[in-house]
Amino acid sequence: MRNFAYYPGCSGLGTSMEYDKSTRAVCKALGINLMDIDDWSCCGSTPAHTVDHLLSSALSGRNLALAEEMEAEAMITPCPSCLSNLKGTVHRLSDRGFRHKVNNLLEMPVQRTMPVKSVLQILDEEVGSRELADRLPEKPLHGLKVATYYGCIMNRPPEVMQFDDHEHPMAMDRLMQALGAQVLPFPLKVECCGASFGIPRKDVVANLSGRLLDTAQALGAHAMVTACPLCQMNLDLRQGQAASVMGKEFNIPVFYYTQLIGVALGLPQKELGLSKLCVRPSIAFDAMRSNREQEPASKSAGKKKPKTKENS
Numbered sequence: 001m002r003n004f005a006y007y008p009g010c011s012g013l014g015t016s017m018e019y020d021k022s023t024r025a026v027c028k029a030l031g032i033n034l035m036d037i038d039d040w041s042c043c044g045s046t047p048a049h050t051v052d053h054l055l056s057s058a059l060s061g062r063n064l065a066l067a068e069e070m071e072a073e074a075m076i077t078p079c080p081s082c083l084s085n086l087k088g089t090v091h092r093l094s095d096r097g098f099r100h101k102v103n104n105l106l107e108m109p110v111q112r113t114m115p116v117k118s119v120l121q122i123l124d125e126e127v128g129s130r131e132l133a134d135r136l137p138e139k140p141l142h143g144l145k146v147a148t149y150y151g152c153i154m155n156r157p158p159e160v161m162q163f164d165d166h167e168h169p170m171a172m173d174r175l176m177q178a179l180g181a182q183v184l185p186f187p188l189k190v191e192c193c194g195a196s197f198g199i200p201r202k203d204v205v206a207n208l209s210g211r212l213l214d215t216a217q218a219l220g221a222h223a224m225v226t227a228c229p230l231c232q233m234n235l236d237l238r239q240g241q242a243a244s245v246m247g248k249e250f251n252i253p254v255f256y257y258t259q260l261i262g263v264a265l266g267l268p269q270k271e272l273g274l275s276k277l278c279v280r281p282s283i284a285f286d287a288m289r290s291n292r293e294q295e296p297a298s299k300s301a302g303k304k305k306p307k308t309k310e311n312s
Contacts (some may be wrong), residue, residue: 002126005067005114006034007086009079009229010042016079016229018273022258023078023119025271029262030127037066037075043085046196053092057102060089061110069108074115076122078258080154080228084161086116091160118154120171120227120257121163129174132261139180140264143291144223144284147186147216148172148257149235151193151228166190172225172257179264184219188212193234202241209234210242213250222291223253223284225260232256236278253277253284 012020027034040063049056064086067075077083093099093112103109150169158166167190173183193212194205213235216224226232235242236254243250254277262272274281 001031001033003033003035003072004122005037005070005072005075007037007040007043007063007067007075007077007082009077009082010045011079011229015233016256018276019078019229019232019256019258022256022262022272025267026123026258026261026265027119029265029267030123030132032122032126034076035070035072037063037070040066043082045081045085049085049088054098054101054105056085057089057092057098058105060085061093061102062106062108064089064112064114064116065106065108065110068111068114072114074117074122076117076119078119078227080118080151081230083116083118084153087160087162090116118163118227120154123175123261124164124171129178132175133178136179136264140266141176141260141288142180143295144181144288145184145219145221145291146176146181146260147184147219147221147224148176148189149186149193149212149216149224149226149231150189151226151231152190152195154227155190172227175257175261176225179260181260184216184221186216186219186221188215193231195230195234198230198234198238202238203245205234205238206241206245209238210246210248210250213239213242213252214246214248216252217248217250221252222287223255223281225255225257227257239279251279251283253279253281255281255284 008020024034042059043063044056044059048059090112093102155161155164155166155169164171176183192208194208198205224235232254239250259272259274
């Protein structure tokens with residue numbers, strides 16, 4: 001079992017508890033040991049780095065220093081916002097002068113020795129779609145049509161994030177395909193959903209999220225899949241607001257990718273937090289089963305009937 005220093009982020013203990021729960025459950029099932037960072041604190045998220053890069057780097061640096069004291073291969077987090085702050089700090093700390101300023105604010109200096117990765121990167125690179133597919137030869141999510149949505153910061157800027165393609169990422173696509181799901185060609189997978197503008201500018205979020213939902217619905221998606229707590233909230237919780245602005249009706253479940261991996265692995269629903277989703281998950285699973293039931297009929301419809309005395 002491989003050991004990783006785990007940083008859940010603030011939302012993981014609040015608004016996205018289901019993401020944290022499903023991440024822990026899936027990692028345990030796949031042999032990934034998540035070691036909680038003792039006494040971790042907020043990374044600063046969006047507000048800190050918009051005000052003061054030194055303060056933001058000190059907040060993230062404190063957590064990096066704590067992780068460096070652990071016997072772990074890397075520090076990992078499920079949240080793209082936390083990931084962006086942590087990796088951005090590691091990138092800025094390459095400047096010795098800046099690192100000196102940051103360490104002057106910390107009780108424990110950060111050495112910049114601990115790699116920082118997303119949970120998605122670990123699942124994609126350390127487990128991999130091939131191993132996942134081998135574990136699930138029956139393809140449990142066969143018949144489910146999904147639109148994978150990465151959001152705008154998971155892979156950007158590429159020189160900092162250093163994972164997947166920043167314009168056309170495929171990590172979630174590969175994992176979903178390994179489960180048997182049909183991944184639709186979603187063209188807006190890295191477009192912004194409105195992010196934290198959900199409070200000051202609901203109209204902005206409704207328009208941007210509405211565009212994403214409308215495109216997914218037009219493609220015939222049974223569900224959307226994401227790796228970001230803020231994206232999931234905007235697309236799921238605010239789906240009604242987006243529908244009002246777009247003048248359309250949306251009823252699209254929005255899953256965390258870890259939840260669907262957990263479903264495919266047969267993990268208990270209480271460990272995956274499916275009940276916390278606003279749009280009922282059963283809508284997608286009912287559509288998946290209906291799609292499966294229609295397959296034999298559609299295949300037989302295309303075949304020529306064998307000749308008999310009556311139709312010859």
